[in-house]
Amino acid sequence: MAxxxxxxxxxxxxxxxxxxxxxxxYLPDTAQEKPQQAKVIEAGEGKLLDDGKRQKPLIKxxxxxxFGKYSGTEVTDSAGETYLIAKEEDxxxxxxx
Amino acid sequence: MAxxxxxxxxxxxxxxxxxxxxxxxYLPDTAQEKPQQAKVIEAGEGKLLDDGKRQKPLIKxxxxxxFGKYSGTEVTDSAGETYLIAKEEDxxxxxxx
Amino acid sequence: MAxxxxxxxxxxxxxxxxxxxxxxxYLPDTAQEKPQQAKVIEAGEGKLLDDGKRQKPLIKxxxxxxFGKYSGTEVTDSAGETYLIAKEEDxxxxxxx
Amino acid sequence: MAxxxxxxxxxxxxxxxxxxxxxxxYLPDTAQEKPQQAKVIEAGEGKLLDDGKRQKPLIKxxxxxxFGKYSGTEVTDSAGETYLIAKEEDxxxxxxx
Amino acid sequence: MAxxxxxxxxxxxxxxxxxxxxxxxYLPDTAQEKPQQAKVIEAGEGKLLDDGKRQKPLIKxxxxxxFGKYSGTEVTDSAGETYLIAKEEDxxxxxxx
Amino acid sequence: MAxxxxxxxxxxxxxxxxxxxxxxxYLPDTAQEKPQQAKVIEAGEGKLLDDGKRQKPLIKxxxxxxFGKYSGTEVTDSAGETYLIAKEEDxxxxxxx
Amino acid sequence: MAxxxxxxxxxxxxxxxxxxxxxxxYLPDTAQEKPQQAKVIEAGEGKLLDDGKRQKPLIKxxxxxxFGKYSGTEVTDSAGETYLIAKEEDxxxxxxx
Numbered sequence: 001m002a003x004x005x006x007x008x009x010x011x012x013x014x015x016x017x018x019x020x021x022x023x024x025x026y027l028p029d030t031a032q033e034k035p036q037q038a039k040v041i042e043a044g045e046g047k048l049l050d051d052g053k054r055q056k057p058l059i060k061x062x063x064x065x066x067f068g069k070y071s072g073t074e075v076t077d078s079a080g081e082t083y084l085i086a087k088e089e090d091x092x093x094x095x096x097x
Numbered sequence: 098m099a100x101x102x103x104x105x106x107x108x109x110x111x112x113x114x115x116x117x118x119x120x121x122x123y124l125p126d127t128a129q130e131k132p133q134q135a136k137v138i139e140a141g142e143g144k145l146l147d148d149g150k151r152q153k154p155l156i157k158x159x160x161x162x163x164f165g166k167y168s169g170t171e172v173t174d175s176a177g178e179t180y181l182i183a184k185e186e187d188x189x190x191x192x193x194x
Numbered sequence: 195m196a197x198x199x200x201x202x203x204x205x206x207x208x209x210x211x212x213x214x215x216x217x218x219x220y221l222p223d224t225a226q227e228k229p230q231q232a233k234v235i236e237a238g239e240g241k242l243l244d245d246g247k248r249q250k251p252l253i254k255x256x257x258x259x260x261f262g263k264y265s266g267t268e269v270t271d272s273a274g275e276t277y278l279i280a281k282e283e284d285x286x287x288x289x290x291x
Numbered sequence: 292m293a294x295x296x297x298x299x300x301x302x303x304x305x306x307x308x309x310x311x312x313x314x315x316x317y318l319p320d321t322a323q324e325k326p327q328q329a330k331v332i333e334a335g336e337g338k339l340l341d342d343g344k345r346q347k348p349l350i351k352x353x354x355x356x357x358f359g360k361y362s363g364t365e366v367t368d369s370a371g372e373t374y375l376i377a378k379e380e381d382x383x384x385x386x387x388x
Numbered sequence: 389m390a391x392x393x394x395x396x397x398x399x400x401x402x403x404x405x406x407x408x409x410x411x412x413x414y415l416p417d418t419a420q421e422k423p424q425q426a427k428v429i430e431a432g433e434g435k436l437l438d439d440g441k442r443q444k445p446l447i448k449x450x451x452x453x454x455f456g457k458y459s460g461t462e463v464t465d466s467a468g469e470t471y472l473i474a475k476e477e478d479x480x481x482x483x484x485x
Numbered sequence: 486m487a488x489x490x491x492x493x494x495x496x497x498x499x500x501x502x503x504x505x506x507x508x509x510x511y512l513p514d515t516a517q518e519k520p521q522q523a524k525v526i527e528a529g530e531g532k533l534l535d536d537g538k539r540q541k542p543l544i545k546x547x548x549x550x551x552f553g554k555y556s557g558t559e560v561t562d563s564a565g566e567t568y569l570i571a572k573e574e575d576x577x578x579x580x581x582x
Numbered sequence: 583m584a585x586x587x588x589x590x591x592x593x594x595x596x597x598x599x600x601x602x603x604x605x606x607x608y609l610p611d612t613a614q615e616k617p618q619q620a621k622v623i624e625a626g627e628g629k630l631l632d633d634g635k636r637q638k639p640l641i642k643x644x645x646x647x648x649f650g651k652y653s654g655t656e657v658t659d660s661a662g663e664t665y666l667i668a669k670e671e672d673x674x675x676x677x678x679x
Contacts, residue, residue: 003163004191006155011190035655035667045155050147050632058588058627066585066657066667073132073189075163085132085163085189092655092667093593094586100260101288103252108287142252147244170229170286172260182229182260182286197357198385200349205384239349244341267326267383269357279326279357279383294454295482297446302481336446341438364423364480366454376423376454376480391551392579394543399578433543438535461520461577463551473520473551473577488648489676491640496675530640535632558617558674560648570617570648570674 003075005085008047010059012038012072012084035066035092041083057088064095100172102182105144107156109135109169109181132163132189138180154185161192197269199279202241204253206232206266206278229260229286235277251282258289294366296376299338301350303329303363303375326357326383332374348379355386391463393473396435398447400426400460400472423454423480429471445476452483488560490570493532495544497523497557497569520551520577526568542573549580585657587667590629592641594620594654594666617648617674623665639670646677 005011015037040063046054059065072086102108112134137160143151156162169183199205209231234257240248253259266280296302306328331354337345350356363377393399403425428451434442447453460474490496500522525548531539544550557571587593597619622645628636641647654668 002193004193006188006190007186009189035657047630048144048152049634051634052146052148052150052152053634055630055634068655073165075132075190089589091588092591093588093657096584096586099290101290103285103287104283106286145241145249149243149245149247149249170262172229172287196387198387200382200384201380203383242338242346246340246342246344246346267359269326269384293484295484297479297481298477300480339435339443343437343439343441343443364456366423366481390581392581394576394578395574397577436532436540440534440536440538440540461553463520463578487678489678491673491675492671494674533629533637537631537633537635537637558650560617560675 003042003077003083003085005042005044007044007054008057008088009044009085010040010057010088010091011042012065012067012086013041014038014082014084015064034069036069037064037066037095038084039064043088047088059088059091059094065091066093066095067091100139100174100180100182102139102141104141104151105154105185106141106182107137107154107185107188108139109162109164109183110138111135111179111181112161131166133166134161134163134192135181136161140185144185156185156188156191162188163190163192164188197236197271197277197279199236199238201238201248202251202282203238203279204234204251204282204285205236206259206261206280207235208232208276208278209258228263230263231258231260231289232278233258237282241282253282253285253288259285260287260289261285294333294368294374294376296333296335298335298345299348299379300335300376301331301348301379301382302333303356303358303377304332305329305373305375306355325360327360328355328357328386329375330355334379338379350379350382350385356382357384357386358382391430391465391471391473393430393432395432395442396445396476397432397473398428398445398476398479399430400453400455400474401429402426402470402472403452422457424457425452425454425483426472427452431476435476447476447479447482453479454481454483455479488527488562488568488570490527490529492529492539493542493573494529494570495525495542495573495576496527497550497552497571498526499523499567499569500549519554521554522549522551522580523569524549528573532573544573544576544579550576551578551580552576585624585659585665585667587624587626589626589636590639590670591626591667592622592639592670592673593624594647594649594668595623596620596664596666597646616651618651619646619648619677620666621646625670629670641670641673641676647673648675648677649673 003011040059040061043057046056049055067090071090072084074084076082100108137156137158140154143153146152164187168187169181171181173179197205234253234255237251240251243249261284265284266278268278270276294302331350331352334348337348340346358381362381363375365375367373391399428447428449431445434444437443455478459478460472462472464470488496525544525546528542531542534540552575556575557569559569561567585593622641622643625639628639631637649672653672654666656666658664
């Protein structure tokens with residue numbers, strides 16, 4: 001069983017502080033407007049273009065990304081795991097090694 | 098007798114708690130902003146593109162989907178069954194097995 | 195003498211409760227936000243596309259449709275009959291048998 | 292001397308009650324939001340499309356039309372006659388015989 | 389020395405009451421929302437289309453036009469003459485003889 | 486060292502009263518909403534069109550232009566000179582001789 | 583480890599007063615609305631065009647740029663360095679030598 005995001009949406013797992021420190025970017029709790037880090041669990045088919053084709057997402061499964069803290073919609077699966085469904089355009093950057 | 102949604106609209110049957118638990122994604126009642134689960138009863142012809150063609154919907158009859166709780170318009174048929182007519186773009190994800 | 199709706203507009207005759215019960219979809223009076231049923235009296239030439247062509251409407255004369263209750267503009271003819279002129283995009287669904 | 296409306300605009304002569312009864316559609320005074328009847332005196336070159344062509348108007352000189360009561364701009368000529376300059380898209384329907 | 393309006397802009401000389409009566413359209417002072425008459429002093433290159441071409445204006449130097457009273461930006465030259473720079477789309481109609 | 490404006494932006498040097506009188510267009514101080522005169526110091530690559538090409542600006546280095554008084558962003562260089570970075574579309578007209 | 587901005591976004595390092603004086607453009611602290619200087623650390627793939635291609639950014643790694651003071655989102659890396667992720671369209675100009 002899995003959640004498959006549609007179109008220009010992506011399914012994200014928000015990383016907690018410990019996981020963030022492994023990723024290497026430190027985001028202080030006091031900065032409410034600062035972006036959050038998350039792992040891409042699944043990406044959708046991509047944004048619909050004017051000619052009916054879909055634009056392949058710039059991010060892929062497994063990427064660690066930065067996104068606006070108040071973007072997206074939270075969802076919890078049967079195992080109690082919480083995910084976020086966000087739009088690809090709300091993702092600001094990819095963290096690379 | 099049936100309700101056939103038009104264009105980029107879909108006809109949904111919202112799933113109650115018991116049905117949700119079978120689908121495997123748990124959505125707590127306390128989370129008012131959280132998305133709801135529903136079964137796709139029928140999908141429309143698809144979104145109208147600039148060139149007059151219609152974009153085939155990403156979802157199909159029978160899919161179990163997540164959508165924004167306050168999306169769509171409620172309608173009740175003669176048997177007392179309540180459905181929801183929503184836009185395809187308000188559907189966030191498909192639940193797969 | 196007749197009213198011919200223009201472009202992406204349609205001329206509708208709203209169905210009263212008795213006619214609705216024949217159509218089979220029950221819409222309780224208490225639900226103010228719920229869609230209404232109507233019969234399509236005439237459809238316009240269709241929506242203007244970017245290239246100057248018109249998109250043939252998805253509905254046709256005689257269709258029974260659901261539309262948002264506060265959509266459209268009311269008009270009364272010389273016989274005292276009241277009609278509604280609405281945009282095709284405000285029609286949610288077609289009721290089929 | 293004449294007023295030639297530009298682009299997607301039309302020059303209308305609003306019909307008074309007596310003229311309306313000849314046209315056959317009765318529009319009660321009490322209904323402030325109801326559309327008005329008018330005769331098309333002149334139509335412009337049509338709406339500008341993306342490719343620089345103009346879309347021929349759906350209405351023509353002499354047509355009796357219904358339009359939203361608060362649409363358009365009033366103008367009075369030297370003979371004291373008052374006209375209305377409206378956008379073609381604000382015209383809801385044509386009254387045919 | 390001259391003012392050359394850019395793109396979809398036009399340079400207008402608003403006509404005073406006496407000049408208006410020669411043009412033949414009477415615009416009472418009491419009607420604050422009514423359009424004004426003006427002479428086209430110069431028209432710009434025309435509106436930029438999606439493909440980078442410019443759409444030739446529907447009006448030309450010397451035309452007497454009607455435009456919305458509160459449209460445009462006033463400018464005064466060294467001789468104390470006041471002109472108006474407006475967008476072509478704010479011009480409602482041309483007065484013809 | 487220089488400031489190179491990007492895309493559809495232009496770098497302007499606002500002209501003071503004395504320079505304006507040489508340009509010949511008189512703009513009274515009392516008219517707060519009136520446009521200002523400026524010299525074009527540098528123009529950007531031009532506006533991005535839908536197909537990825539850039540639209541060559543209608544104005545060029547050295548032109549004296551009129552622009553809306555509250556348009557643009559002020560910037561001061563190391564010599565204490567103040568410039569304005571504005572969008573090309575906020576420029577109303579070119580002053581020609 | 584690095585932050586790779588996505589699409590039409592750029593990663594900027596805001597320059598402090600000392601570095602600004604080397605760049606040669608003086609931006610007084612009292613001017614709250616004035617643009618800031620920054621160095622481009624990395625640029626994204628470019629803006630998505632209608633046909634699915636991406637528009638190569640006008641700026642490149644190493645450029646010193648001016649941008650609107652309140653544009654962008656701040657992010658701090660594990661070394662305590664603070665960066666800004668902004669949209670390319672919020673960058674006003676490039677400082678050249």
